[in-house]
Amino acid sequence: MRSTLAFAVALVATAGSAARADDPKLAFEKYTLPNGLEVILAPDPAVPLVAVNVWYHVGSGDEVPGRSGFAHLFEHMMFQGSKNVGADRHFEILRKLGADEVNGTTNSDRTNYYEVVPSNQLETGLWLESDRMSHLLDILDKAELDNQIDVVRNERRQRYDNVPYNKARFAMQAALYPEGHPYRYFTIGKHEDLVAASLDDVKSFYRTWYVPSNATLALVGDFDLATGKALVAKWFGTLPASKKPAVVMIPAPVVKAQTITVDDPFAKLRQITFAWHSPAQFAPGDADLDIVADALAAEGTGRLYKALIYDKPLAQSIRARQGGSQFSGDFTVTITLRSTADAAQAQQIALDEIAKLTRDQLTAPEIARVVAGQEAGAIYRLEGLNSRANVLQMYNHYLGDPDRITFDLDRYRKATAEQIRATAATYLVPAHMVTVITNPTRGGK
Amino acid sequence: VNRLAIVAVVAACGSKPPITVPAPPPSSAGETPIVTQPEPTPMPPTTQTAQPQDLAFPDEDFRAHQPAAGAPRPFRLPAVEPFTLDNGIKVYLVEQHTLPIVSMDLNFDGGSMTDPKGKDGLASVCMAMLTEGTEKLDKIQYSGALADVASSINAYAADDSQGLGLASLTKHLPATFALFADTLRTPGLRQSDLDRMLKRRIESVKQARGNPTAIPHRVSGPILYGPNHPFGTVVTETSLASITLDDCKQQLAKWLQPNHARLFVVGDLSEAQLRATFAASPLATWKGTAPKLPRLPAPHTLPGRIFFVHVPNAAQSTVMMLEHGPMRTAPDYFANTIMSSVFGGSFTSRLNMNLREDKGYSYGARGGLSYSKLYGTLVASAPVQADATYQALLEISHELDDLARGKRPITKDELEREKLNATLALPGRFATAQAALGQYRSLVYYGLPLDYFNTYVDHVTKVTEAQVKQSAARHLRPDRAVFLVVGDGDAKMIVDDPEQPKDKRRVPYMNHDKPYTLREALKDLAARGDVGRGGLVELDVDGNVIR
Numbered sequence: 001m002r003s004t005l006a007f008a009v010a011l012v013a014t015a016g017s018a019a020r021a022d023d024p025k026l027a028f029e030k031y032t033l034p035n036g037l038e039v040i041l042a043p044d045p046a047v048p049l050v051a052v053n054v055w056y057h058v059g060s061g062d063e064v065p066g067r068s069g070f071a072h073l074f075e076h077m078m079f080q081g082s083k084n085v086g087a088d089r090h091f092e093i094l095r096k097l098g099a100d101e102v103n104g105t106t107n108s109d110r111t112n113y114y115e116v117v118p119s120n121q122l123e124t125g126l127w128l129e130s131d132r133m134s135h136l137l138d139i140l141d142k143a144e145l146d147n148q149i150d151v152v153r154n155e156r157r158q159r160y161d162n163v164p165y166n167k168a169r170f171a172m173q174a175a176l177y178p179e180g181h182p183y184r185y186f187t188i189g190k191h192e193d194l195v196a197a198s199l200d201d202v203k204s205f206y207r208t209w210y211v212p213s214n215a216t217l218a219l220v221g222d223f224d225l226a227t228g229k230a231l232v233a234k235w236f237g238t239l240p241a242s243k244k245p246a247v248v249m250i251p252a253p254v255v256k257a258q259t260i261t262v263d264d265p266f267a268k269l270r271q272i273t274f275a276w277h278s279p280a281q282f283a284p285g286d287a288d289l290d291i292v293a294d295a296l297a298a299e300g301t302g303r304l305y306k307a308l309i310y311d312k313p314l315a316q317s318i319r320a321r322q323g324g325s326q327f328s329g330d331f332t333v334t335i336t337l338r339s340t341a342d343a344a345q346a347q348q349i350a351l352d353e354i355a356k357l358t359r360d361q362l363t364a365p366e367i368a369r370v371v372a373g374q375e376a377g378a379i380y381r382l383e384g385l386n387s388r389a390n391v392l393q394m395y396n397h398y399l400g401d402p403d404r405i406t407f408d409l410d411r412y413r414k415a416t417a418e419q420i421r422a423t424a425a426t427y428l429v430p431a432h433m434v435t436v437i438t439n440p441t442r443g444g445k
Numbered sequence: 446v447n448r449l450a451i452v453a454v455v456a457a458c459g460s461k462p463p464i465t466v467p468a469p470p471p472s473s474a475g476e477t478p479i480v481t482q483p484e485p486t487p488m489p490p491t492t493q494t495a496q497p498q499d500l501a502f503p504d505e506d507f508r509a510h511q512p513a514a515g516a517p518r519p520f521r522l523p524a525v526e527p528f529t530l531d532n533g534i535k536v537y538l539v540e541q542h543t544l545p546i547v548s549m550d551l552n553f554d555g556g557s558m559t560d561p562k563g564k565d566g567l568a569s570v571c572m573a574m575l576t577e578g579t580e581k582l583d584k585i586q587y588s589g590a591l592a593d594v595a596s597s598i599n600a601y602a603a604d605d606s607q608g609l610g611l612a613s614l615t616k617h618l619p620a621t622f623a624l625f626a627d628t629l630r631t632p633g634l635r636q637s638d639l640d641r642m643l644k645r646r647i648e649s650v651k652q653a654r655g656n657p658t659a660i661p662h663r664v665s666g667p668i669l670y671g672p673n674h675p676f677g678t679v680v681t682e683t684s685l686a687s688i689t690l691d692d693c694k695q696q697l698a699k700w701l702q703p704n705h706a707r708l709f710v711v712g713d714l715s716e717a718q719l720r721a722t723f724a725a726s727p728l729a730t731w732k733g734t735a736p737k738l739p740r741l742p743a744p745h746t747l748p749g750r751i752f753f754v755h756v757p758n759a760a761q762s763t764v765m766m767l768e769h770g771p772m773r774t775a776p777d778y779f780a781n782t783i784m785s786s787v788f789g790g791s792f793t794s795r796l797n798m799n800l801r802e803d804k805g806y807s808y809g810a811r812g813g814l815s816y817s818k819l820y821g822t823l824v825a826s827a828p829v830q831a832d833a834t835y836q837a838l839l840e841i842s843h844e845l846d847d848l849a850r851g852k853r854p855i856t857k858d859e860l861e862r863e864k865l866n867a868t869l870a871l872p873g874r875f876a877t878a879q880a881a882l883g884q885y886r887s888l889v890y891y892g893l894p895l896d897y898f899n900t901y902v903d904h905v906t907k908v909t910e911a912q913v914k915q916s917a918a919r920h921l922r923p924d925r926a927v928f929l930v931v932g933d934g935d936a937k938m939i940v941d942d943p944e945q946p947k948d949k950r951r952v953p954y955m956n957h958d959k960p961y962t963l964r965e966a967l968k969d970l971a972a973r974g975d976v977g978r979g980g981l982v983e984l985d986v987d988g989n990v991i992r
Contacts, residue, residue: 022545024544046543047520047872047875047876048517048518048519048520048872049872049873049876062493062495064493083504084504084508084509084510085511088802091791091792091793092793092862093511095791095792095793095862095863095865095866096861096862096865096866096869097514097865097869098865098866098868098869098870098871098872098873099870099873100870100873100876102792116873116876118517118869118872118873119515119518120514120515120516120517120518121514121515122515123512123513123514123515124511124512124514126512127508127511127512130508131508134502134503135502135504135508143947143948146805146947146948147802147803147805148805149805150804150805150806150830151801151802151805151807151808152808153830154761154805154806154807154808154828154829154830155808157760157761157808157828157830158658158761158807158808158828159808161760161761162657162658162759162760162761162828163656163658164652164655164656178488179488180488180489181488203497204497207497207498207499207500208493208495208496208497208498209495211498211500222518234507238503238505239500239502239503240500240501240502240503242498242500243498245495245496246494246495247495248492248493248494250488253488265655265757265758266655266656266657266758267652267655268651268652268654268655269648269651269652298588298592299588300584300585300587300588300589300592301585301588301589301592306585309641309645310584310585310641313641313644316645316648316649316652338644338645338648339648339651365589365593368593369589369592369593369595372592372593372594372595373592373595375595376595376614377595379544379545379546379614380544380546382544383544383877383879384876384877385876440655
């Protein structure tokens, strides 16, 4: 074991210092307007397009009980129109420009909005974003809200309610997070909370969280720095100063070991999920558990893949994932069983493999593969302009600095086998493990 | 691991100052799991400290109107220079040297249209067998060798082609290409790997039958092409179980031949480097020619007008409209594209504006013309909430009728919008080298010239309102359209009452004194013939007619 450790450290040290020179470097300038709006400008004239990308530092983690799903419902309202743009014109205007990637997304931590426009239309992108940052409430309309509540409820039906094994995901989340915790109902929220959303909620949420000082605007693509700055000043510089809203960090509770069984009419194969609370995004241990997840479940090389799919015909598929959000994370291992499999045997093998990770160190190649994958991923994420904007925004949101690619990769390069084992031993413990079993049921009424 | 350290990290960055301190990590005490505990005790409701701020936003005159566009920057399409290797592989290379990455796709004729009857799924299974390992490396070693260099090799079978692709960092291309060559020329093809794959695919078929959103894809082929056409077959337990290792060896030997194969390459690599890479590999001596693809029989849409698959408990139904349409190479292609975009091609299309933004029945509805090399199809599709299934089918039918029969012909604004989009979005379709190669690849697939885009803007600009109207009349054929509904037949239906105020327009669809169920409503609709004659046909999840 001693020699393995020494080797691992040496390998990481050489690979680390050699690779750092290779790390992709993004040229950008970040500054803050007097009103508090953060701006990230990253000119690149390669193609005549610009990604206009705004992150508001609010997500479903900032919701209050009884209004689950509201941050995402609000995101939909941001596309319904603002005073100067007009009602229902956002998509049409951008379609006539030949814009691409026109969308928005919400997660527990932040909400983003973006469009990739031809560079000679950059100003229209800024017009659209500044108008919904300042004049959204002027033309707010009950019929539009009612319509978007229907649309979001259908989004939930399409992406959650009508999908096999999602009952288990909701059950797991409810076991990890008690009533009152904003992670309990995922970002999509509960149907009854969505129905209860009012125009007053929209107004209050906008005035609380969508203030200029709680947003970051990134422009990536074909513009020169001076022009970019002048246009940002024109469209955003006169917006009023605001106080940056404080985020209330809500701790994850300590969870006792428990087993939950869920009947699912859309599932045809039995599925077992093991779940634990785990570190938040970028917190110590987050990268370690990414490495553990890969060592368990990567196709071919994963220990559970080998044990349950390759060596024994027990599992149909294996997934393991460290999911770090801003307040806390969850580590999950999901095993979908073959119809003929002995569930108890599969479960025992899986738990033995997980326990082994808390006792014995991973091998050097298991760790090096994740480092290689992370280094490659950092490069692939830079292919598209909007993807690059989201990379800058992501590091800025979580770490306060868009330029954190090397810091991020170092988390993996510097992870030692002993540190990874210790992290696994801290979090992946039987006493706090939530087990969710999906039982296929016949669908007939 | 100390949770307090987390707080320090987050606080130091200043982006989101934390207010409360997270709980300590769970202890690692070795207690044994306790079965079925109550869920965590409710927490006191969170009190958010952030409050609404009353801000006075400026409203300068310049905000009132959309800003004028600047002068467009000229855009040169990335070049593709085809060349042919000695063994007949035709190479399409788009170079990019900003990122140190290379991807390749070696594409052959073949695919699922060549699967013998009764062995549906053969091409897909055989191609997937390639990445189960090589003669030298078993599955585990093979996966490890790829993961060590963060590369991927993926095999696929489409309807009318099959192939093998790779993605690699430039610095790891030698190692990745060596594995790629072995995957192609000396695959492992072990019986144990085939047995495992077939059993897992049989389980996947079982699972697909229970998945409300997988079923429409399963049964739309049999409906549109008929069960005797290669595009109308369905992979089943029986067809998978009949596949042998010899079948795969023959399939691969027949179709994976270099002469006339197409290699699409994008990335940090020159023609000389690519030729040298091939010359130094086992592919240097690889020779051979595959047969021509077989001619296919004419498709025969299943008799019937409304096809229904019952999925108990489905929270939503999928409603589809299907018919055959013009080919990609049709002379009126540009007018067809504009027409198709207006019908269902984008967020702003008629289908989406109706079913999502007006009625709120769906998270999104799309439709329009799509193409393969041999066929064109017209499909509209929307997942809709269960109770609105019947009304959504009527809406799709109305949108088709209104555009086809000129009741609501294409407007000047719609024409303008879609023509502008088609031309101005062109740089975006070439924004990355990968995207550019995708465009050229599509030209090769349809047999169109590689300089096609030189005249593209000109063609789009010349499309007239009359041509688009003619396209709608010619290709949107309500008489040939059939409908597929996959949903809960017992769900109770509503209808839209346009006379009511906006929030009361959904009214129960009453059959005398009780609401129609979906199954009853479809039966009734089919009998009335409002969306065409031919009746209601109920299918099972494999596309077989039940009644």
